[in-house]
Amino acid sequence: MIRTGDEYRESIRDGREIWIDGEKVDDVTTHPMFKPVVDARAKIYDMAHDQAHKDVMTYQDDQGETQAIANKLPKTQQDWWDKRKSAEEVQKAVRGVVTRVGDETIGEMWSLFDGQDILNEVDPRFSDNIRRHINRTITADTFHISANTDPKGDRSKPPQEQDPDMLLHVVKETDNGIVVRGAKYETAAAYANQAFTKPTIANWGNDTLSDYAVGFVVDLSSPGLKFISRNGFAGKAPAEDYPLSNRVDEVESLVVFDNVEIPWEDVLFYQHTKAAAFIRQTLHRYSALPFVQRTLHMADLMIGSALWNVKQTGLENNPAVQEKLAQLASYREGINAHLSAAILNAHESPGGLLMPNQSLLMTGRVFALNNLPQMMHVARELCGGQICITPDKATFDNPEAGQWLDKFYSINENWVADDRRKLLAFARDLLNSDYAGHRLTFQLFAQSPPYAQAAAVYRNFDWEGPLDLVKDAAELSDKVNGGR
Template identity: 30%
Template sequence: MSKTATTDPSKGHLGVRTGDDYRASLDDGRELYLDGKRITDPASHPAFKPSVDELARIFDLQHDPEHAPLMTWKDPDSGLTLGRAYQPTRTLEDLRAQRRSAELWLRESMGQHGRSPAFMSSIALGLYDFRHQLERNQTGFGANAEAWYRHCATNDLVLTHALGDPQIDRSADPVDDPDLALRVVEENDKGIVVRGAKQLTTLAPTAHEVLVYLSASFTQRSAEQFVVWCALPLNTPGLITLCREPFGAEPWGHAHPLAGRFDEQDAMLFFDDVLVPWDRVFLLRDGALARTGLGRINAWSAYIGHIRYRERLRTLLATATMLAESIGVDGFRNVQEELGKLATYTEMTEYFIDAAEARATVTDSGLLAPGDTAASRVWSAEVAASAVAVVRNIGSAGVLMQPTENDLGNERLRPLLDRYMRGKNIPADKKSRLFRLAWDLTGDSFGQRQDLYEYVHRGDLARNRINIFKRQDQTEIRSRLERLISGPAGPTTTAHTPEGERS
């Protein structure tokens, strides 16, 4: 039997949220599991509360007179004050205003929030921008996309998206084994019924809605029956959210200063014959359109993603610099070279953001979309591990062995810690917190997760490189090279005959 949603996660809210609005909205009856137990209210559960509180804190900044002009905009259609990331960008100034707002969101999370509302809201904007193409897929789908975008924007919803299919047998075709991909099993007058699973849905336990769209891999296998784009509240009956083990939940005080605040949680979504109402369906069975749309609807999110990555690099660079200073190696040439490498990465990311603005184009719906960033996204994935390695190399063994707060408070241990675990012009307690921060950023479960995230969240790296290669227009340069190699390799010369040998 199919199921359909019964509760609207917006709870009648209109306009930008407060932190308390956000906390209350998560108690919506969703089917959420952690470690075999069902969680009824993620906002109050110890595994989720710190990250919920962190997002709530940033939501409150939207109402702060200092930040509201940057983080919000007045929608002329509804008259409501909405989140800046939802604003349709029609001019370069609109685009740069969205950039400045995202910079604030992502600076507040030190670049650790990959699924920040600043990121996901821009995908809803991308879907809105693509609505005319979706309308060609089936009458009403474009209107559905516009209505969903407006619903998300006016209710200031926290969104996530579900792209990846289960890792069951990637060598097989989903046509032969339907469990390999989410699929439509029924159509009726109410909507479509979907069955299957999606991974890796970051932020799902603390988001309101999920946007489901096809991963690029299956569009290339001509499995058209698996092509479905839709959106659902995360409390939809039959939609089950299974969380991974949380990070930073251990009671070790300052040992996890980042994980304790910024662990977004990743989840598997199981669709147990879920009814998706027709007004929440955006695309069906058109693999070519899905391939085109995948890039189009992510134009703004890719741009915002660079802003987030720049903030992460800035955090890594500052941490590495402080580590070097704390142990007196900041003047060493090899250490300065490593810091210079990380500083170069940070500046390069700034160039990519500027280039996306400089190459912005007007779409068929009249919005100004950031220019393509595919090559710079590949570069970001390629250098991610190297950026983390700089921090690890400078901190070296020190990031592995640092005292806890309880160690620092122990009367027997403290004199030894002050004598042997201090740094250069930095006391033992502050140095230990700095090195614990570096460990949390690069080495522990949270740090390793963040490192892996940088590598995988931009999509399959090999496929992205191949796509960039295939779209290169080499016609002109190949033509010149063909002319160059069509004749002798160098000037033609007459053989020299010595004077005495002439007849």
């Protein structure tokens, strides 16, 4: 069934313990720092019912039921094109970039779906669990997120030599399941339904079995969970001056697992370090595509903000300005080319899904994120210094000061002061605000740090091709094969 926005809101009014800004939250759906992003996620649910969007957002399954395209198992190239179109529709509808809404994190479950043979080595029940959970996510339309990052503690020491809770671990087994302690940083946890929880650093030791090598789906209404959230940007300044901060700020939380019981049917792997290592290496084989697509949308927002600014001031025909715009366009199309090529060169995965070409996808991610800071600065240059010095709307509205701002911010009869102010406020929030800085740093957290992204490229690139090419061109003997 496809849920409505109100059904989603009701599903997270479950008495969970949330703290933000030094206070305990009574209702996450109405709290001023959470409400805008909860409303954005609710809007995505409602789009599935809206005549203007439902054909892009949904599909009919084999039983004739309407389901969300975002959760559909990808088995054809068309499935991926449909997912890209659906994700783009969402970004346009919320008028900003929202990263953690489910379509990018359900892919992590598909990676484990590909590893069912490994799960069967541990316990065939775990393979059954992953298939059941993927099916439930499709049919119940849950808001599914990812739980990866632990507080970590002293990373020069194994967890057994410090406070063991620094990495999430199993403290005991019960008839019903396992009991876990520790904590995870999670985007959207305070307002999502469930999270795929797993380790991201492999310092559980060299043993075949480890209580730290555990993965499961946690119901985020479970007893014992505490959500300690960072201070949000929404409501700190007027929406007229900071439209993105007040519309699409996604709040992260430190989710504390205080002896939380996970039922056996929700455990996806346990103790087996081989399974944990597999998921660490393959975690983003699907989720990287929708995540990098977010950066593509960010590029479009930067291009639009910069181009409108130079059009306002009559500089779009200046060759130096065109060169900067071409840099942004090349960046944008470079991302688009990697995403499209990854789909066009996709191949069947071990689990029978259609997996994007991993070398093209992972190099696309490196290209998109490594160049993002530079491209943001190019966009700043094109927008000009006014994005950091323009007064707020309240001053524009002041009868005395406003008359001067109206004079100096009006360019011609087509570009009046209020439109100029709106554009500069949007560009400032996109490129220069606390929110903009947070979003840039967030890239180091959301899809692993640069060294891990480079490692993914290294694992997936075809090194044999260049080796064979040079071996033939240099007329090397067959003896060199022994050195590979």
